[in-house]
Amino acid sequence: MKHVVTLTLSPAIDKSTSVPQLVPEQKLRCEQPKVEPGGGGINVARALKRLGLDCQAVFVAGGPPGEVLKQLVAREGIEQHPVPTEAWTRENFTVVDASNNQQYRFGMPGTELIASEQAQVLATLAGLSPVPDVLVASGSLPPGVAPEFMGEIARWASSVGAKLIVDTSGEALRCAVHEGVYLLKPNLGELAMLAGTDALDSESAAAAARSIVEAGKCEIVVVSLGAAGACFVTREVEEHIAAPAVKKRSTVGAGDSMVAGMVYALCQGRPVREAVRMGVACGSAATMNSGTELFHARDAERLYQWLLQTMPLLAPVH
Numbered sequence: 001m002k003h004v005v006t007l008t009l010s011p012a013i014d015k016s017t018s019v020p021q022l023v024p025e026q027k028l029r030c031e032q033p034k035v036e037p038g039g040g041g042i043n044v045a046r047a048l049k050r051l052g053l054d055c056q057a058v059f060v061a062g063g064p065p066g067e068v069l070k071q072l073v074a075r076e077g078i079e080q081h082p083v084p085t086e087a088w089t090r091e092n093f094t095v096v097d098a099s100n101n102q103q104y105r106f107g108m109p110g111t112e113l114i115a116s117e118q119a120q121v122l123a124t125l126a127g128l129s130p131v132p133d134v135l136v137a138s139g140s141l142p143p144g145v146a147p148e149f150m151g152e153i154a155r156w157a158s159s160v161g162a163k164l165i166v167d168t169s170g171e172a173l174r175c176a177v178h179e180g181v182y183l184l185k186p187n188l189g190e191l192a193m194l195a196g197t198d199a200l201d202s203e204s205a206a207a208a209a210r211s212i213v214e215a216g217k218c219e220i221v222v223v224s225l226g227a228a229g230a231c232f233v234t235r236e237v238e239e240h241i242a243a244p245a246v247k248k249r250s251t252v253g254a255g256d257s258m259v260a261g262m263v264y265a266l267c268q269g270r271p272v273r274e275a276v277r278m279g280v281a282c283g284s285a286a287t288m289n290s291g292t293e294l295f296h297a298r299d300a301e302r303l304y305q306w307l308l309q310t311m312p313l314l315a316p317v318h
Contacts, residue, residue, distance in 0.1 A: 002267040004048065004055035005132040005162075007153065009121070010110040010142040011039030011059045011089060013069055014252070014292040018096040022104065030095075036292045037072035038092060040139025040167060043253045043294065045078045047260030047282060050297050053267060056081060056132075058124055060113060060142075063088030081128070083120050087111035094252060096290060103250055110142030118149060122156065131160045136263060137176070138167040138256060147171035154179035167259050169193075177212065183220040184212070185259055191223055202231060202240065209233040222262065222276055224255060224283075232276045239273060241280045241311060244303050248287040253294045258283030261300065277307045 017033040037046070045057040057078050061069050062085035069089050073080045093106040113121075125135075135157050141149065150172040157164040163182035166173065169190050177184065177194060192200045195208035202225055209221035210233045222232040229243035261282030265275035281304035285295035 002133040004134045006041035006045045006136045008039040008041030008059035013091045014038035016094040021099040022097040043256035044260045047257045051264045060085045065089040112144040113142045132162045135162045136165045147175045151175035151179045185222045187224045249290045252292045254283045254286040257286035
């Protein structure tokens, strides 16, 4: 089995609850809140654990909230390598208005990561044993971290032979691509930024993704299309995978769940076309649950089998 490590530079404690109705200037009676560890890479690690794949999580953590974050990660049964920070770990808040099922997501600013702490992140990665086969860098960069830091991560991964999977945005994404990665999971806006255009649709997205692959900067580009599913491009294959119709309760963690599904399948040696189907299944399954709950493995497997039946692998896979 492949050794997988996730990296989270802007983690959070995710709190979620619901109220009968969201009304201004009134005391609102909340349901018992759920408190879970969050941030891109941590969510990927949580999702991989649900699929039965153990991994290690490298993340930053500071102050009393950082201690809570470490406890929450430990509760999930994930091996962790926290990097201590001076700044306190942030906390995010999600509220569902039960009268109309609308979700309100309050994301707090990321906490600053100073230069010495960034160096410690790289040292922590370098000290991992065994060296990761797959490194998943997911989530935004916090204040104090230049986009070029993601390029440093990409160079380190290349130097040790780790396959780097990146799910971030902005200039950090561009810096990673410049150094070369194994798999990218941009949305349409992020891909448009890489392509140097204002906007893309599902048809032009494939061409933009193909240009990245043909330039030798990435082996697999999987473009997240939200409710429309995903399209992916490799040198040999180009395909659109439609998302199954499900009753959506929350979109929190859907993208991270999608990444986890793909990582899980690829680590099992499945071809890319199966891996992307598994990713879409996990992402869709995550939207079926409230708050930051991610997905249930049985739902993901059921949707994956549905995708195999409705979009069978008729053509040769690579």
